[in-house]
Amino acid sequence: MKKILFVSSEAHPLIKTGGLADVSGSLPKALADLGDEVRLIIPNYQAIKTTGDIYYKSTVQLQNAYANLLETRLPGTDVLVWLVDCPQLFGLAGNPYTDAQGQAYANNAERFALFCRIAVEVAMGRGYLDWKPDIVHCNDWQTGLVPALLSLESGRPATVFTIHNMAYQGLFPKQAFSLLNLPRALWHPNGLEFNGSLSFIKGGLAYADRITTVSPTYAEEIQSAEFGYGLEGLLSYRNNDLTGIVNGIDDGQWNSLTDPAIASHYDASSLADKQGNKTALQTRLGLPLAKVPLFALISRLVDQKGIDLLLACLPEMMALPLQFVLLGSGEKQYEQQLVAFAKANPEKMAVTLGYDEDLAHLMEAGADLFLMPSRFEPCGLNQLYSQRYGTPPIVRRCGGLADTVIDTLPETLANNTATGFVFDQASAGSLMEAIKRALFVHSQPKVWQQLQTNGMQKDFSWQNSAKAYQALYAQL
Numbered sequence: 001m002k003k004i005l006f007v008s009s010e011a012h013p014l015i016k017t018g019g020l021a022d023v024s025g026s027l028p029k030a031l032a033d034l035g036d037e038v039r040l041i042i043p044n045y046q047a048i049k050t051t052g053d054i055y056y057k058s059t060v061q062l063q064n065a066y067a068n069l070l071e072t073r074l075p076g077t078d079v080l081v082w083l084v085d086c087p088q089l090f091g092l093a094g095n096p097y098t099d100a101q102g103q104a105y106a107n108n109a110e111r112f113a114l115f116c117r118i119a120v121e122v123a124m125g126r127g128y129l130d131w132k133p134d135i136v137h138c139n140d141w142q143t144g145l146v147p148a149l150l151s152l153e154s155g156r157p158a159t160v161f162t163i164h165n166m167a168y169q170g171l172f173p174k175q176a177f178s179l180l181n182l183p184r185a186l187w188h189p190n191g192l193e194f195n196g197s198l199s200f201i202k203g204g205l206a207y208a209d210r211i212t213t214v215s216p217t218y219a220e221e222i223q224s225a226e227f228g229y230g231l232e233g234l235l236s237y238r239n240n241d242l243t244g245i246v247n248g249i250d251d252g253q254w255n256s257l258t259d260p261a262i263a264s265h266y267d268a269s270s271l272a273d274k275q276g277n278k279t280a281l282q283t284r285l286g287l288p289l290a291k292v293p294l295f296a297l298i299s300r301l302v303d304q305k306g307i308d309l310l311l312a313c314l315p316e317m318m319a320l321p322l323q324f325v326l327l328g329s330g331e332k333q334y335e336q337q338l339v340a341f342a343k344a345n346p347e348k349m350a351v352t353l354g355y356d357e358d359l360a361h362l363m364e365a366g367a368d369l370f371l372m373p374s375r376f377e378p379c380g381l382n383q384l385y386s387q388r389y390g391t392p393p394i395v396r397r398c399g400g401l402a403d404t405v406i407d408t409l410p411e412t413l414a415n416n417t418a419t420g421f422v423f424d425q426a427s428a429g430s431l432m433e434a435i436k437r438a439l440f441v442h443s444q445p446k447v448w449q450q451l452q453t454n455g456m457q458k459d460f461s462w463q464n465s466a467k468a469y470q471a472l473y474a475q476l
């Protein structure tokens with residue numbers, strides 16, 4: 001049994017912008033279920049939603065700042081959460097990283113540096129919490145300074161840094177380094193400096209004892225220039241300390257037999273009951289109750305997700321007998337173009353802009369097929385949820401998508417391993433071909449049912465991944 005401090009900038013259901021929150025909301029519990037003593041530490045944003053009580057625990061004084069530590073529990077679990085409370089930095093309307101207009105906060109370096117420094121105090125047993133971890137497990141750039149600062153401490157816990165996305169590095173102008181009063185010893189090309197800028201993520205990549213990312217394929221990809229964004233050299237250098245561990249599904253949240261957000265419960269033995277969700281979804285989104293294949297996509301609308309590929313396919317898709325529902329928010333140009341397509345094709349396409357957890361569940365359950373044409377995807381969770389919900393995904397062969405979806409081919413159909421459709425090129429042509437291939441298989445009910453069943457029966461539980469993390473912790 002180990003004591004683990006899990007450091008993250010978001011955790012579902014307290015606060016979520018993407019998959020990082022799913023992971024931080026479920027891996028700590030999976031580790032606790034296996035016997036580890038896990039504490040989660042996140043900033044106390046104004047938008048945090050909790051059903052539990054919140055207690056004041058302590059005040060941590062730094063050189064020229066301080067924060068309060070509040071304690072609550074991760075809703076629905078026994079996992080203790082410490083909230084780093086500093087209203088000037090975290091008590092803002094808007095999401096954890098951007099203001100209500102979608103602009104990154106100008107003081108993000110200061111915000112997450114404070115968060116990291118407080119996490120370091122807790123990690124060193126100086127948080128007046130009567131607790132000191134064996135392992136500090138950090139996630140993404142917002143936590144990158146933790147391994148860096150800890151590297152200067154004696155008697156420190158071991159550190160693990162998990163990369164959820166190399167595209168977000170926490171880069172700030174050089175001046176931020178002195179403004180933040182960071183130790184000089186950390187400023188060099190093998191430290192926090194990156195081409196003259198301050199890089200938060202390098203704090204994790206250069207100083208953590210072990211680095212992980214969220215799929216084995218992505219662990220390979222980020223050692224190349226295409227996916228490494230200038231850090232491929234460092235990642236290759238640390239190759240021996242770098243592993244890929246795929247994310248899992250939180251069964252409490254994503255279970256088609258109990259999901260409170262869906263209209264009709266079902267599993268692999270009662271697939272006919274899935275239809276109730278399709279009807280509910282079509283009704284909710286104002287689409288005709290047509291008996292055509294229904295495609296869904298739920299995503300942040302950013303380049304990573306291949307939205308441009310989808311947009312290029314839409315004219316051809318709209319000419320086919322199908323319907324398409326999309327839920328997402330992000331870049332304005334994508335939002336506008338998608339809304340325009342839906343307006344022009346009201347019988348076939350419905351777009352919901354914004355963030356809606358319940359609708360996301362109903363879409364996973366109600367759609368026939370799920371689209372995820374990502375240009376890169378460290379792990380991806382929606383393709384796991386869609387397989388679990390009997391909604392075969394169409395994905396591009398990259399990162400975690402390549403590791404978790406088995407393409408439908410004569411041999412994978414014959415041995416019952418096929419779970420979806422995988423295409424290679426990041427081009428509209430390849431995506432369209434995969435869509436047509438999927439439609440052809442969908443037109444054969446027996447084969448389709450087998451595909452659905454294969455996906456639903458796959459073991460994507462957190463338990464396996466949590467065990468892999470435990471094995472890693474054991475090496476430290």
Ligand code: ADP
Nearest residue numbers: 018019299300328354355356357360380381382
């Ligand atoms: P990423 O973390 O890159 O956004 P993932 O596939 O790992 O991608 O995780 C995305 C998570 O966020 C999933 O749980 C997905 O359902 C959810 N999600 C994304 N956009 C929305 C939205 N607009 N409304 C509801 N849930 C969303």
Ligand code: GLC
Nearest residue numbers: 019020164214377378379380
């Ligand atoms: C990131 C990645 C996504 C991954 C998630 C959780 O946001 O884009 O692929 O599933 O983190 O690890």
